[in-house]
Amino acid sequence: MSEDTLQIEVNGQTLQARKGQMLIEVTDAAGVTVPRFCYHDKLSIAANCRMCLVDVEKMPKPVPACATPVMDGMVVRTASERALDAQQAVMAFLLINHPLDCPVCDEGGECDLQDTALGYGQTGSSYRESKRTVVSKSIGPLIATEMTRCIHCTRCIRFGEEIGGIQEMGGTGRGEQVRIGTYVGKSIDSEISGNMIDLCPVGALTSKPFRFTARSWELTRDPSIAVHDPIGSNLEVHSLLGEVKRVVPRENDAINEIWLSDRDRFSYLGLTADDRLLTPQIKENGDWRVASWDEALQVAAEKIKSLVNNRGAEEIATLAGPSQSNEDYFLLQQLVRGLGSKNIDHRLRQGDFSGSLGAGAHANPQAINTLQACDMVVLVGSNLRKDQPLLWVRVRNALRDRDVKLVVINPQDYDLTLTPDHAFIGSPDQMSVDLAAVIKSMPDSAGIVIDGWQESLTEDLHRQAAELISNAQFPCVVIGNQAFASDNYSLLRDLASLLAEKATCNLIELSFGANSHGAWQAGAVPHRGPGQSAVNEVGLNAQQMFDKSLAGYLLLGVEPEHDSWNSGAALQALQQAESVVVLNAFATDAMRDYADVLLPIAPFTEHSGSMVNLLGQRQDYRANVKPKGAARPAWKVLRVLADQLNIDGCDYEDLQQLSAAF
Ligand code: SF4
Ligand code: FES
Known part of the structure; x- marks a missing residue:
């Protein structure tokens, strides 16, 4: 037994513990039940609810298990008469002011207070006075408040301070007058605010969009994967009678812990948006009409055939969004190359392709561990907090354990909720100048040659930043979405890589969408086939496809007028095209203007597939509900389209066969 290991006795059972652990951590690990409200293993200890009182031998009165450090030889009873008396007394005290409105509370059925009251509550109350009531204020569109139910556990407050930033x-x-709320009536603006709903142990904070739409026990709960950022957060889709009612996080400590960003939690509301495309449609003489799948696919196939025959296959541009499934990308590139x-490309937001021929999707299996363990982060062109909120949470986790230094080289002064130690804010061009100046100020950088570099560009701030980076024990460099979308991305990427090399650290490359790694692996880029194999001839990249204004466009899960680096050029090219065939879950006004055929595809809750995350992990997901209207999974639509176009190698019988081919 090491010096740090202690032995304690809990309810007659001998347990090993580490020095410094709180009693509740040891009992939790051993599966011993201790009731609690304010304690949460992802938050600091507040010890204000007293629900976790336990009986410790030689202690004059029960002590809170969440705030009592273990001591060697400690004898603990969690359910002795003294412990139970204390727990029941606290429960009775907490219920004095609780409205007990479970029948009309959205938390009912999944409420910690309700569950704990079942075990520790009494059948009646001796309290005869009036209950306290608290007026609830609106704190924004996502979280509904019912503050009379609040038990002042402060989990929501600690979440904001420690996790949200x-x-x-x-x-x-004080006392009965305690009020929990936002300061001076402000709304909640955090990009991960929905997690407070999960943390609140009562129905004081509930989901506003979900409110009164279903009871928790009626819901079917299916696992799925988030589609808004490259980490592939694990989530659960809750549905009732074929309708998605809400989305909540699914615990995966290696990826999203227990958190979910608001955009992944609440974007399910878009599934029933007015512009949802639910029927195949074709344009005739400038007017749209609903068509059967057979007819719409036939028209789409004819348009594509006509482009190939009359204008040549090289006049067809194929663009996909960065959050389609691996199977969709694989089949799409088979179809296009078969023509x-x-x-073919999925990098619509990339601003510069000059160095991309040799580049691939750089999955980084250590990305999350690195951010959690680092003591220095260099952000290059990244608003990490808003773009990849759960990666930013990892940096905040690191901050709880150690002093993490932050250097940012950004095109805007983003509100990161942390004051950087050094911030270089300038135009996209200036980012590369600052980055080069920091590199040239690193020790042993004399031999590094950077084109166009002049010593006069280096200032004291660059030298100080370089010193900070070189003194760090565990630095990391993150190149983010703003760099990706800048018109000198290739240079920034090379420089970020050089800095990582000089600092002997990990370079974390972030991308748009949830599955650009899958798109690369499937061959949805103009210079790589499946498995990133070489291609005989390199096609046009996303930017060139719009700049050259081709004759025909095949769009999959993308709205180029919103999703492109140069949306003006994209829109113009699409409007001038001879034919545009769109496979999408939504139809925008612009799309109705430029498209000729609209084929409704199922969003992620309505089809099965797989994606590859930033860590390089393939994660499968299954359809949670049936496709709405006539929508169909994109891979099925592509498969039939390929059949109509007589393209070989696309006749997969089912998703399993297709997944295996990918
Ligand atoms: S609102 Fe909920 S989480 Fe916040 S203090 Fe009250 S009970 Fe705790
Ligand atoms: S859980 Fe220990 S005091 Fe609240």
């Missing part, structure tokens, strides 16, 4: 909730008043076209 902004103290949006707080407490005022004889080489023009």
Whole structure:
């Protein structure tokens, strides 16, 4: 037994513990039940609810298990008469002011207070006075408040301070007058605010969009994967009678812990948006009409055939969004290459392709561990907090354990909720100048040659930043979405890589969408086939496809007028095209203007597939509900389209066969 290992006895059972652990951590690990409200293993200890009182031998009165460090030889009873008396007394005290409105509370059925009251509550109350009531205020469109139910556990406050990075909730008043809320009536703006709903142990904070739409026990709960950022957060889709009612996080400590960003939690609301495309449609004489799948696919196939025959396959551009499934990308590139076209890409937001021929999707299996363990982060062109909120949470986790230094080289002064130690804010061109100046100020950088570099560009701030980076024990460099979308991305990427090399650290490359790694692996780029194999002839990249204004466009899960680096050029090219065939879950006004055929595809809750995340992990997901209207999984639509176009190698019988081919 090491010096740090202690032995304690809990309910007659001998347990090993580490020095410094709290009693509740040891009992939790051993599966011993201790009731609690304020304690949460992802938050600091507040010890304010007293629900976790336990009986410790030689202690004059029960002690809170969440705030009592273990001691060698400690004898603990969690369910002795003294412990139970204390727990029941606290429960009775907490219920004095609780409205007990479970029948009309959205938390009912999944409420910690309700569950704990079942075990520790009494059948009646001796309290005869009036209950306290608290007026609830609106704190924004996502979280509904019913503050009379609040038990002042402060989990929401600690979440804001420790995880979210902004103290949006707080407490005022004392005793019975304590009020929890936002300061001076502000709304909640955190990009991960929905997690407070999960943390609240009562129905004080509930989901506003979900409110009164279903009871929790009626819901079917299916696992799935988030589609908004490259980490592939694990989530659960809750549905009732074929309708998605809400989305909540699914615990995966290696990826999203227990958190979910608001965009992944609440974007399910778009599934029933007015512009949802639910029927195949074709344009005739400038007017849209609903068509059967057979007819719409036939028209789409004819348009594509006509382009190939009359204009040549090289006049067809194929563009996909960065969050389609691996199977969709694989089949799409089979179809396009089967037509004889080489023009396929998913990188619509990339601003510069000059160095991309040799580049691939750089999965980084250590990305999350690195951010959690680092003591220095260099952000290059990244608003990490908003773009990849759960990666930013990892940096905040690191901050709880150690002093993490931050250097940012950004095109805007983003509100990161942390004050950087050094911030270089300038135009996209200036980012590369600052990055080069920091590299040239690193020790042993004399031999490094950077084109166009002049010593006069280096200032004291660059030298100080370089010193900070070189003194760090565990630095990391993150190149983010703003760099990706800048018109000198290739240079920034090379420089970021050089800095990582000089600092002997990990370079974390972030991308748009949830599955650009899968798109690369499937060959949805103009210069790589499946498995990133070489291609005989390189096609046009996304930017070139719009700049050259081709005759025909095949779009999959993308709205180029919104999703492109140069949306003006994209829209113009699409409007001038001879034919545009769109496979999408939504139809925008612009799309109705430029498209000729609209084929409705199923969004992620309505089809099965797989994606590859930033860590390089392939994650499968299954359809949670049936496709709405006539929508169909994109791979099925592509498969039939390929059949109509007589393209070989696309006749997969089912998703399993297709997944295996990918
Ligand atoms: S609102 Fe909920 S999480 Fe916040 S203090 Fe009250 S009970 Fe705790
Ligand atoms: S859980 Fe220990 S005091 Fe609240």
